[in-house]
Amino acid sequence: MPADLLPRVASGEPRAAEELMDRYGALIWSLARRHSRRSADAEDAVQEIFLALWKNADRFDASRASEPTFITMIARRRLIDLHRHKQRRPPTEGHEADLETLTDLRSGDIEVKAEAKLASRALGTLKPREREVVLLSTYQGMSHSEIANHVDMPLGTVKTYIRRGLMRVREALEQPKQAAEGAT
Amino acid sequence: MNGASQDQAIEMLVARATEGLDEVQGAELDALLERHPELDDDSFELAAAAIDLAYTLPDQKLPAALRERVAAQAADFFEQQRPSSETAEVVSFPSRRAEGTGADPGRWLGWLAAAACLALAILGWWPERTATAPPQVIAAPRVTTAEQARDELIARAGDLLQLEWAATEDPAARGAGGDVVWSTESQRGFMRFRGLPVNDPSLEQYQLWIFDAEGDERFPVDGGVFDVTEPGEVVVEIDAKLRVARPTLFAVTIEKPGGVVVSSRERLPLLAEVS
Numbered sequence: 225m226p227a228d229l230l231p232r233v234a235s236g237e238p239r240a241a242e243e244l245m246d247r248y249g250a251l252i253w254s255l256a257r258r259h260s261r262r263s264a265d266a267e268d269a270v271q272e273i274f275l276a277l278w279k280n281a282d283r284f285d286a287s288r289a290s291e292p293t294f295i296t297m298i299a300r301r302r303l304i305d306l307h308r309h310k311q312r313r314p315p316t317e318g319h320e321a322d323l324e325t326l327t328d329l330r331s332g333d334i335e336v337k338a339e340a341k342l343a344s345r346a347l348g349t350l351k352p353r354e355r356e357v358v359l360l361s362t363y364q365g366m367s368h369s370e371i372a373n374h375v376d377m378p379l380g381t382v383k384t385y386i387r388r389g390l391m392r393v394r395e396a397l398e399q400p401k402q403a404a405e406g407a408t
Numbered sequence: 409m410n411g412a413s414q415d416q417a418i419e420m421l422v423a424r425a426t427e428g429l430d431e432v433q434g435a436e437l438d439a440l441l442e443r444h445p446e447l448d449d450d451s452f453e454l455a456a457a458a459i460d461l462a463y464t465l466p467d468q469k470l471p472a473a474l475r476e477r478v479a480a481q482a483a484d485f486f487e488q489q490r491p492s493s494e495t496a497e498v499v500s501f502p503s504r505r506a507e508g509t510g511a512d513p514g515r516w517l518g519w520l521a522a523a524a525c526l527a528l529a530i531l532g533w534w535p536e537r538t539a540t541a542p543p544q545v546i547a548a549p550r551v552t553t554a555e556q557a558r559d560e561l562i563a564r565a566g567d568l569l570q571l572e573w574a575a576t577e578d579p580a581a582r583g584a585g586g587d588v589v590w591s592t593e594s595q596r597g598f599m600r601f602r603g604l605p606v607n608d609p610s611l612e613q614y615q616l617w618i619f620d621a622e623g624d625e626r627f628p629v630d631g632g633v634f635d636v637t638e639p640g641e642v643v644v645e646i647d648a649k650l651r652v653a654r655p656t657l658f659a660v661t662i663e664k665p666g667g668v669v670v671s672s673r674e675r676l677p678l679l680a681e682v683s
Contacts, residue, residue: 236489241482245475249626250466253474267474274478274649278485278648289454296464296583297450304428309651315545361426362459368427387422393455 228291234282241278248295254294258305259365269306273299289397293339307365339397346396350389357382359388413617414444418452421491423453431627437502438669449566456679486558488645554643558589558598569655571680572602579607580662581677587656590618590646597631597646602675608661612675614660615667616646621654633667656680 229247232240252273253266260266276298284294347355353375360371361382368386372379417440424427441449470478487546507602562568575581583603589596599616607613616631623629632647662675 236486238486241486243655245470245478245482249475249478250462250468251464253468253470254464254508255460257468262649267471267477270474271478271481275481275485278482288450289457291459293454293457296461297453300425300453300457300460305650308428308430309629309653339458340462344462347459347462358459359463362456363463368423373515378636383419383422386426387419389459390422390425390452390455391418393459396450397455397458398451 228279228284228286229285230281230291230294233278234284242329244277245274248292251292251295252299254293255299256303258363259307261301265306269303270304276302290339308315310372338400342396342400343393347389347395349392354389356387361386362390413440416440416445417444417447421447421449423583425456450598464633469669471539484557489555490553490584508624554598557645558600558643561591561596561598562589565589565594565596567591567593569597571658571682573660573680575678576676578675578677580675584677586641586678588646590652590655590658591609592652592654595648595651597648599634599644599646599658600641601636601644601678602641603639604637606636609635609665611665612662613665613667615663615671616653617657617659617661617671618646618648618655619657621656622653623653625656628657628659630667630669633663655682 226247229240229244229277233244242340252270256266256269257263260269277295280298288294289297346402347358350358356379357371358368359367359374360374366374368382371377372382375382419439420433420437420440423433424437440449469475476537476598562570569592570587571589573585575584584601584605585603586599586601588597588599604614613633613635615633617628618631619625619628629652631650632645632649634644635644658675658680660678661671661673662677663671
């Protein structure tokens with residue numbers, strides 16, 4: 225398993241930044257493309273995400289999350305902020321996923337960490353409708369009201385499903401850490 | 409009551425992790441989290457990230473031209489971070505609670521009027537760029553790295569704003585001045601100060617606020633927290649937490665260590681307004 229790069233980035237090692245681009249550039253590009261309306265917007269987003277990574281590298285805590293998950297979190301923060309600033313939501317055209325057949329994927333570039341698998345497994349315990357709502361929110365980047373319109377569901381129900389889904393994933397991610405702490 | 413507010417905090421944490429919060433909501437969440445420190449405010453975002461990651465296939469490498477731009481940006485960033493023996497430090501605490509959050513609306517309303525009521529004295533003493541007044545000898549060591557970056561921005565930016573600080577009646581403003589430069593295209597800027605008092609970071613820190621014509625004037629963008637560690641000229645890079653589309657005003661306040669989400673504006677030594 226390759227060593228984490230963010231601690232070296234945090235220490236100011238320029239070579240580590242190059243390696244970070246090599247290791248996670250495709251992931252960040254994929255996230256940006258899926259969450260952006262136009263290619264130009266995606267490119268701007270990628271630059272802003274990497275800048276946020278350089279600035280927040282020292283916040284990475286391997287005991288709380290894997291490096292890919294932390295980087296995805298930072299990327300999502302920037303993408304959500306950019307979308308709110310532009311006051312429009314990203315379309316799904318061109319990147320629309322058939323949620324019926326969406327399966328967890330293993331990247332050819334990076335290893336999908338254990339917690340991504342835990343997340344996928346936790347979502348699998350939800351009812352199909354709940355899982356769909358959670359994926360429309362997190363994966364497709366739709367707002368809660370957009371989802372409510374899209375699936376013809378009360379907004380309150382959408383919020384409840386998303387909260388339930390995230391809490392289930394959150395609990396699934398916490399369990400290995402709690403088990404490790406109990407063992408020490 | 410406690411359960412209800414905790415429930416509300418969780419709901420807002422979920423919203424932040426999935427669709428984001430506006431400034432009012434962000435401030436509301438920060439207030440709730442102060443009452444509920446037991447809530448891990450990153451865990452919902454990490455959960456959402458884990459879901460996204462589980463279903464994302466990175467099927468295309470970064471385009472070469474984009475990678476080059478990112479690499480150039482990285483080189484620039486790390487150049488700025490290189491430690492120097494110079495005096496002033498840029499200390500930015502991009503605390504999660506400060507990211508993109510806004511203010512209690514009531515506290516910022518009328519702040520411009522209040523600032524205008526203070527006696528503004530534009531010092532205009534910055535001599536360096538006049539033909540007849542040679543640059544003053546700088547009393548303290550110059551911050552070469554930030555200053556070089558500032559010079560580079562000035563040389564390259566096609567949309568550069570350069571504004572002189574106007575001092576208020578705040579005691580910290582006595583004898584203080586300088587300027588601020590900003591490029592909206594590159595979203596970079598630098599503040600230059602002279603005579604701004606040295607602060608004890610354990611007691612108080614300076615914080616920049618940027619007002620955006622395309623944003624709500626009640627909720628300025630947090631431009632970063634910084635310190636002045638020695639007297640003399642200091643150059644500080646702006647660390648805007650959100651994109652600024654059309655700045656109208658830059659304001660420096662004095663806040664508690666770590667900065668604030670909502671400024672009481674009780675201490676507001678310097679302003680720079682776009683005319």
